[in-house]
Amino acid sequence: MMDSEFYPVFWFGDDLEQKILAPLSCIREHESKWVLEFDLPLVDKKDIAVFVDSDAITIEAKLRETYCDEHRKSYQYEYFKKSLSLPKNADYNKITAKFLDSRLTITLPKITQGKKIKLD
C-alpha cells in the first residue's frame, strides 16, 4: 500500500478506460444507525448491485444510457462504481437498502454492546 506521506496520491475518481464514474456519497450518523447514500442518476433499480464484506461496501451500477462529458464528447462512461469503508460498530446482518429518486440509501444499524447495568 502506498504511503501517501512519501508518495503523493492524486485522486482521479472517474476511470475513463473502464468507463466508470465515481458517484457522490455521504454518510450520516444517527443515535442508532448509520445512513449511507449514493447519488445514482441515469440508473434503474434493477441495474444496481450492492456488495458487503467485513469492512467495506461496494456499489456497482450500469447507466441506462452512455454518459458523454459535455465538453469532451470522446469521454464516455457506462457505469458507476464506488467502494467505501464501513463503520466498525455496524450490524452487517441487518443492513437494508432502498432506491428512490435515483438515490441509493443504505441503513446500517449500530450494534448495541456491553453489559446491562441494573438500576437500584
Add this chain to the structure above:
Amino acid sequence: MTAKKQNKILLLGFPGNGLIGTFTISYLISHLQMRLVGDISHPDLPPTVFVENGEILSPIRIYRKDNIYAIISDVPIFPEVAVEFVSSVAQFCKKNQIGKVIVPSGVDTQSTNSKDAKTYGLATHQSFEKIMYDKELPKFLAGSIIGTDATVITVFRNYGIPLLMLYTSCHPFFPDPQAAIFAITSLAKVINITVDTKDIQKRVDYLRIQHRNLMQETLDALQEKPAPSKVPPIYR
C-alpha cells in the same frame, strides 16, 4: 431611495446546499440572455479560469439585462474570503444604485421525496415582506444558517440593502437540479418573469452527474477541509 434605485435588482448565486444557487442563477442568465459585463477576483481564491467556446471566463462573473444584474460564482466561496467577497458585492450594489438583492439557496430537508420540495423566503426588509405576501411565498420561520449564507445576510443588513433569501428544500450533499426547478419558479414569481423549465427537467440526471466535482469542492469548503490531493485542475 430613488425610484431608479428601487427598480434595479441583483440576483446572487454561488455553490451551496444542493447547488441550488448555481443552477438557479445559471438558468436565469441563460433564459434572460443576460450580457457579461464584468468579473470579480480575489487573490485568496484558488487560481482558476474556464474556457468555453474558446472564450476565457473568470469563475465569478457579473451579468446584466436591463434593470436586472446577476453575479454567479462557479467556485465555492471559502469562509476565509466570504466577508470580503460579500462586502465587495454590497459595494457594487451601492455604486450601481441596486436597490434589492435576491439570493436563491438550498436548505436541508429530512424528506427524501422530491415532490415535497418547497421554497421559503427570508427577508431583511419590509419591501420584500410585502412581495412575499403578495406572491404567497411562505416565510422561513426557524432554523440555523451558517457559512456564506450567514455572511450574506449579515453584510447586506449592515449595508442597509434589502435582501431576500429564497430557501428551497433539497438534498444538501448532492446536486439537486430537481429542487432548483422549484427555486427558479419561485424566483420568477418574485421578479415577475415567465420561465420554462422543461429543458432543465429533461436534463436533471445529466446535471447531477456533471456537477459532482463542484458539489464535492463545495462540501470541502463548507467543512473547511484542507485541499485534498487531487489531480491539478489543468489536467481535468
